[in-house]
Amino acid sequence: MFPKGTKRKFSDSREEPVAGGEDVNQSNLAAVRMLSSYSLQRQSLLDMSLIKLQLCHMLVEPNLCRSVLIANTVRQIQEEMTQDGTWQIMTQALSAANAAAQGSADRLVATEVLCRQTEAAQGEQVPKPFPVVGSEGCPAEEVAAAEVGMTMSTVSPQAPTSYLPGTFGMDPCWEEETGEDDDDEEDSEECGSGSEGEERERDSLVEDTRTAEQVFGTFEIKNPAPSPDPALEELFSDVDASYYDLDTVLTGMQSVPKMGPYDLLESLSSHGPSPLSSSTSCRSDLNELDHIMEIIVGS
Amino acid sequence: MAGAGGGGNDVQWCFSQVKGAIDDDVAEADIISTVEFNHSGELLATGDKGGRVVIFQQELESKNQPQCRGEYNVYSTFQSHEPEFDYLKSLEIEEKINKIRWLPQKNAAQFLLSTNDKTIKLWKISERDKRPEGYNLKEEDGRYRDPTTVTTLRVPVFQPMDLMVEASPRRVFANAHTYHINSISVNSDCETYLSADDLRINLWNLEITDRSFNIVDIKPVNMEELTEVITAAEFHPNQCNTFVYSSSKGTIRLCDMRASALCDQHSKLFEEPEDPSNRSFFSEIISSISDVKFSHSGRYMMTRDYLSVKIWDLNMESRPVETYQVHEYLRSKLCSLYENDCIFDKFECCWNGNDSVVMTGSYNNFFRMFDRGYRQDVTLEASRESSKPRSVLKPRKVCTGGKRKKDEISVDSLDFNKKILHTAWHPQDNIIAVATTNNLYIFQDKL
Numbered sequence: 121m122f123p124k125g126t127k128r129k130f131s132d133s134r135e136e137p138v139a140g141g142e143d144v145n146q147s148n149l150a151a152v153r154m155l156s157s158y159s160l161q162r163q164s165l166l167d168m169s170l171i172k173l174q175l176c177h178m179l180v181e182p183n184l185c186r187s188v189l190i191a192n193t194v195r196q197i198q199e200e201m202t203q204d205g206t207w208q209i210m211t212q213a214l215s216a217a218n219a220a221a222q223g224s225a226d227r228l229v230a231t232e233v234l235c236r237q238t239e240a241a242q243g244e245q246v247p248k249p250f251p252v253v254g255s256e257g258c259p260a261e262e263v264a265a266a267e268v269g270m271t272m273s274t275v276s277p278q279a280p281t282s283y284l285p286g287t288f289g290m291d292p293c294w295e296e297e298t299g300e301d302d303d304d305e306e307d308s309e310e311c312g313s314g315s316e317g318e319e320r321e322r323d324s325l326v327e328d329t330r331t332a333e334q335v336f337g338t339f340e341i342k343n344p345a346p347s348p349d350p351a352l353e354e355l356f357s358d359v360d361a362s363y364y365d366l367d368t369v370l371t372g373m374q375s376v377p378k379m380g381p382y383d384l385l386e387s388l389s390s391h392g393p394s395p396l397s398s399s400t401s402c403r404s405d406l407n408e409l410d411h412i413m414e415i416i417v418g419s
Numbered sequence: 420m421a422g423a424g425g426g427g428n429d430v431q432w433c434f435s436q437v438k439g440a441i442d443d444d445v446a447e448a449d450i451i452s453t454v455e456f457n458h459s460g461e462l463l464a465t466g467d468k469g470g471r472v473v474i475f476q477q478e479l480e481s482k483n484q485p486q487c488r489g490e491y492n493v494y495s496t497f498q499s500h501e502p503e504f505d506y507l508k509s510l511e512i513e514e515k516i517n518k519i520r521w522l523p524q525k526n527a528a529q530f531l532l533s534t535n536d537k538t539i540k541l542w543k544i545s546e547r548d549k550r551p552e553g554y555n556l557k558e559e560d561g562r563y564r565d566p567t568t569v570t571t572l573r574v575p576v577f578q579p580m581d582l583m584v585e586a587s588p589r590r591v592f593a594n595a596h597t598y599h600i601n602s603i604s605v606n607s608d609c610e611t612y613l614s615a616d617d618l619r620i621n622l623w624n625l626e627i628t629d630r631s632f633n634i635v636d637i638k639p640v641n642m643e644e645l646t647e648v649i650t651a652a653e654f655h656p657n658q659c660n661t662f663v664y665s666s667s668k669g670t671i672r673l674c675d676m677r678a679s680a681l682c683d684q685h686s687k688l689f690e691e692p693e694d695p696s697n698r699s700f701f702s703e704i705i706s707s708i709s710d711v712k713f714s715h716s717g718r719y720m721m722t723r724d725y726l727s728v729k730i731w732d733l734n735m736e737s738r739p740v741e742t743y744q745v746h747e748y749l750r751s752k753l754c755s756l757y758e759n760d761c762i763f764d765k766f767e768c769c770w771n772g773n774d775s776v777v778m779t780g781s782y783n784n785f786f787r788m789f790d791r792g793y794r795q796d797v798t799l800e801a802s803r804e805s806s807k808p809r810s811v812l813k814p815r816k817v818c819t820g821g822k823r824k825k826d827e828i829s830v831d832s833l834d835f836n837k838k839i840l841h842t843a844w845h846p847q848d849n850i851i852a853v854a855t856t857n858n859l860y861i862f863q864d865k866l
Contacts, residue, residue: 161754165700168758181510181536184598184617185648185667186763189704192646196700 169194431865432812439858451854457521460845466516470500497586500535512537518603536599541590549577595621595631602652608659615652634682650708657717669706691738701753709765714774723768743789746781748819748830761835769844780839784855801853801860
């Protein structure tokens with residue numbers, strides 16, 4: 121398999137070949153492959169869970185039991201990742217990416233990136249923890265809704281303690297075609313752009329300044345990271361197609377009527393970016409957002 | 420009453436009837452969301468996603484065919500709940516009927532409680548088979564007569580008429596739940612009942628609609644710390660002070676209302692320690708209990724989690740006395756089932772009349788019965804193919820690996836959109852009602 125003398129990726133990086141023959145090397149590699157495969161599966165489970173938490177039903181209150189179970193799963197994964205150090209690597213890579221991102225332009229780019237949701241496929245970044253049904257960012261949100269909402273407490277001290285769903289309000293994709301005028305159909309999480317919407321957005325943006333950068337940073341994968349952590353690169357260089365087969369997809373299962381989540385999952389499971397069809401509407405809404413931003417920032 | 424059927428036992432299940440539309444195009448409003456026999460078994464109620472309740476009544480056994488049990492035919496249909504809008508939260512409140520519970524019969528009328536996510540209603544179902552005729556001031560069609568034309572007086576008499584079944588809402592219990600109601604349970608005292616949502620349980624008096632007592636509250640002060648919700652609750656069948664509630668973490672708490680007004684402190688906590696060899700990221704989700712039911716005797720209770728049914732002795736909290744695997748072959752598919760949300764499906768379970776057999780649903784329109792005494796289990800299917808009158812249901816088998824035998828179905832061929840979540844067993848006889856997505860199947864044992 122691997123001739124003696126070849127520098128192995130995960131084992132001791134000293135120059136001299138490891139004595140003991142190829143069996144040891146092979147089993148080392150096998151163990152390492154298994155480990156990275158497990159890490160990748162865990163990663164994809166984390167991504168899937170976060171998407172599920174984000175994509176709440178638009179009209180009806182989301183199922184609290186389901187949300188709590190998914191949030192607990194995310195918390196478990198994070199705890200495990202923190203224990204084996206993977207979490208620290210992720211957050212470091214993220215803050216490196218964050219440092220490069222300055223100003224609102226990046227924030228808006230990040231919004232577009234949020235629309236596409238393909239970054240997770242690269243597996244390099246992990247989104248920060250965020251609430252099940254958060255409503256703190258939208259002051260217009262009623263107390264009752266805030267009761268339903270919850271925020272995730274994170275294990276890592278570096279991560280922000282709350283993710284403001286006001287950020288979702290800035291993401292025009294979530295509004296879809298339900299229309300900003302029709303209050304009845306507005307998603308409870310959206311800070312829509314109606315007459316009230318601007319005020320809400322302003323408030324949410326003000327509150328955003330502190331954490332939005334970190335939060336949006338999590339989705340800034342499309343921006344080329346200045347220098348990805350070499351350890352991270354190595355960790356995922358073993359990616360192969362089998363990673364995306366979590367387990368055999370059962371032929372009897374048809375796609376669930378919800379288009380959103382499974383489209384995103386589809387794009388997650390393909391290597392390349394596959395922009396959602398709504399990206400064009402994202403752009404026109406981004407222009408609107410741009411305009412609002414200018415007003416608020418006063419430039 | 421005999422057992423589950425199949426194997427050495429002598430019960431064979433036969434198709435009896437199927438209710439609902441035949442076409443494959445399922446209207447969302449027709450999706451059945453709850454099924455419940457009344458205490459005598461004469462009436463069978465179903466609730467659907469459109470907020471309607473349909474009640475079937477068993478026909479009296481005909482004297483010609485004493486061996487044949489009566490068929491269930493539509494007795495009453497009414498719109499129980501309408502969709503509402505919560506203006507405070509800008510959210511719709513679904514009209515889907517989550518649960519129906521019958522009250523024990525006290526007089527000629529029947530009463531049931533039906534609930535959606537937020538509001539419980541008490542319905543009275545009564546029969547009218549005579550009407551007064553011969554009014555002095557009214558014509559037969561209801562129009563008022565000109566008093567000057569009245570020349571004689573008569574006493575109105577009751578005349579027989581076609582049977583009319585009327586459903587009228589007698590009480591509306593509203594505005595007591597912030598979260599979605601998942602359970603209602605009538606107390607054995609027949610005066611009170613409980614309603615449970617994700618975080619709270621309330622106690623009501625059937626006569627009083629503007630007040631309820633909160634008896635369990637697990638809402639944390641800081642919602643950020645929420646990690647567990649209530650999934651089901653039920654009153655003990657005999658002890659009116661005792662009830663249980665189950666959680667999303669796989670625990671069941673038994674509470675005694677005599678101990679304190681707020682039953683946050685449980686009297687007993689039933690929890691099985693986790694099997695470390697089966698630990699995965701999905702362990703908690705699959706341990707979440709979707710249904711809890713007391714046995715008729717009140718000595719045992721049954722819980723349903725994603726992969727199994729467990730029977731608990733109320734006197735032993737440390738572990739269940741019996742565990743039955745419903746579809747263990749799904750354990751290796753949990754990731755896919757998580758992806759398509761099937762892992763969150765809430766299956767119900769039920770006891771037969773003498774607590775010897777338990778039943779629960781699965782996927783591919785399969786349902787399972789476990790005979791506790793004979794230690795046998797059987798898998799049956801509710802499908803149009805096996806719908807010939809009185810045809811005996813053939814036991815089904817899922818092939819878990821290796822060579823698939825004839826008539827077996829492989830795990831990968833299972834249809835996860837065809838799920839049986841709701842089943843009910845007649846309180847005395849071997850008659851079962853099994854709800855597929857939009858059809859209600861009635862099976863009975865071969866006489």
